[in-house]
Amino acid sequence: MRIAIVGGGISGLSLAYYLRKAHPLAKIDLYEKEERLGGVIDSITEEVFFFEKGPRTFLTKKSCELLTLMGELGLEDQIIYADNKANTRYIWTGDTKLKVPTTLFEAIRSPLTKGMFKSLITEWSRPTICEDESIEQFFNRRIGCSLTESLIRPMVYGIYGADISELSIKHTFSKLKDFEINNGSLTAGLLTQKRKKRPMGSLFTVKLGLTHFIHKLSKKSDARIYLNESIDKISQNESFVKVETSLQQEEYDYLFSTLDKSIKKTSITVWNVGYKSGVTLPDAFGILVKNPTNLLGIVFDSKIFPTQNRSREETRLTVMTKNSAVLIEDRLERLLGIKKKPDFLVVKEYNNALFRPQVGHKKEKKRDRRIHYFSSNTHSKVSVPDIVKEAKKYVETLVL
Numbered sequence: 001m002r003i004a005i006v007g008g009g010i011s012g013l014s015l016a017y018y019l020r021k022a023h024p025l026a027k028i029d030l031y032e033k034e035e036r037l038g039g040v041i042d043s044i045t046e047e048v049f050f051f052e053k054g055p056r057t058f059l060t061k062k063s064c065e066l067l068t069l070m071g072e073l074g075l076e077d078q079i080i081y082a083d084n085k086a087n088t089r090y091i092w093t094g095d096t097k098l099k100v101p102t103t104l105f106e107a108i109r110s111p112l113t114k115g116m117f118k119s120l121i122t123e124w125s126r127p128t129i130c131e132d133e134s135i136e137q138f139f140n141r142r143i144g145c146s147l148t149e150s151l152i153r154p155m156v157y158g159i160y161g162a163d164i165s166e167l168s169i170k171h172t173f174s175k176l177k178d179f180e181i182n183n184g185s186l187t188a189g190l191l192t193q194k195r196k197k198r199p200m201g202s203l204f205t206v207k208l209g210l211t212h213f214i215h216k217l218s219k220k221s222d223a224r225i226y227l228n229e230s231i232d233k234i235s236q237n238e239s240f241v242k243v244e245t246s247l248q249q250e251e252y253d254y255l256f257s258t259l260d261k262s263i264k265k266t267s268i269t270v271w272n273v274g275y276k277s278g279v280t281l282p283d284a285f286g287i288l289v290k291n292p293t294n295l296l297g298i299v300f301d302s303k304i305f306p307t308q309n310r311s312r313e314e315t316r317l318t319v320m321t322k323n324s325a326v327l328i329e330d331r332l333e334r335l336l337g338i339k340k341k342p343d344f345l346v347v348k349e350y351n352n353a354l355f356r357p358q359v360g361h362k363k364e365k366k367r368d369r370r371i372h373y374f375s376s377n378t379h380s381k382v383s384v385p386d387i388v389k390e391a392k393k394y395v396e397t398l399v400l
């Protein structure tokens with residue numbers, strides 16, 4: 001059997017891996033238009049500071065398949081869990097940073113959670129709406145505007161880089177929407193959840209960098225990798241799919257495309273900033289911004305995964321902005337009191353990179369005869385653990 005995969009990001013590579021497992025003798029070719037694999041996954045490993053430019057942390061409780069996959073690739077020793085400090089987050093309100101409460105006592109006193117208890121107690125009496133709606137409409141209805149503004153909007157900006165008024169609740173917090181529909185309220189739904197023991201740490205990553213994971217994954221999938229080969233044309237008939245690049249044309253029995261040009265995606269700019277010494281950060285995961293104009297948040301990399309630090313004195317942080325028209329040093333001084341010039345600064349603009357599931361978004365049909373579509377458009381997932389999980393499920397239910 002001859003299989004072609006288009007796109008060498010985590011979607012294409014995890015498909016290649018699970019297809020190889022299911023079809024050990026298949027000829028699998030993977031086409032990537034850039035000169036390297038990984039897509040938005042890209043680690044800086046050769047410099048004075050270690051950084052991830054794209055994704056960096058994965059939620060342990062949502063990563064069963066990803067952790068199993070990493071185990072199958074022999075990466076157990078490389079998995080590092082976030083320091084407990086990463087459980088603390090701050091929110092920048094415009095003139096000060098407030099700690100997001102993590103205990104009942106803190107929640108009672110924090111301005112961020114003002115009115116929370118009243119909202120939760122009365123939440124069961126709010127009407128249920130089964131149709132899709134925006135995250136903003138959903139939370140305003142269920143927990144009130146104040147909590148939505150102070151907690152939900154900054155948090156969603158930190159994940160999707162987009163506003164809660166645009167995004168679909170069904171495709172982002174589907175579990176919470178299900179609680180409303182099936183249990184009548186979020187509080188009732190949460191109470192029916194079995195409490196799982198907190199695993200090693202709530203977040204993890206790969207110590208040597210996620211490109212190390214990508215390298216291992218591509219090796220194990222035993223696919224023939226064509227780099228610098230953009231697919232120009234795909235056509236099919238009853239017997240085969242034809243793939244044309246600027247360099248060659250090939251025929252396959254099946255093609256898996258991980259591209260989804262037709263949907264709206266959010267652009268985001270990522271700034272990796274390093275200081276050799278003399279900068280102190282709060283013990284936390286980072287800061288989110290309450291009403292972001294351009295700055296979306298700052299991640300304190302050197303606090304989350306200190307084992308990736310190359311010296312005791314260094315400070316590493318990553319700033320996320322909507323675009324590059326921002327004075328980063330000015331923001332770092334305002335939010336964190338950092339007056340020093342960075343010793344290291346790398347900027348990367350990700351254009352149309354983050355899936356933006358809008359209200360009413362419908363998953364696309366998955367298959368057109370010999371062409372399979374596997375992308376955020378078909379499965380509505382954004383995170384790396386979710387994509388790996390979907391790829392596994394997709395291949396397991398596939399009859400070729």
Ligand SMILES: Cc1cc2nc3c(=O)[nH]c(=O)nc-3n(C[C@H](O)[C@H](O)[C@H](O)COP(=O)(O)OP(=O)(O)OC[C@H]3O[C@@H](n4cnc5c(N)ncnc54)[C@H](O)[C@@H]3O)c2cc1C
Nearest residue numbers: 007009010011033039040054055056057230231382383384
């Ligand atoms: C800045 C940033 C931070 C993130 N942080 C996290 C995080 O901390 N945790 C998390 O779980 N998720 C995170 N995500 C989300 C997650 O990283 C992405 O959703 C996921 O990696 C997307 O993988 P993909 O393979 O679908 O797409 P991509 O990574 O975009 O890969 C698509 C590939 O297809 C190639 N391609 C495009 N056109 C063609 C063509 N015509 N022919 C051949 N190849 C082509 C591209 O060059 C690219 O390599 C983050 C995303 C971004 C942008």
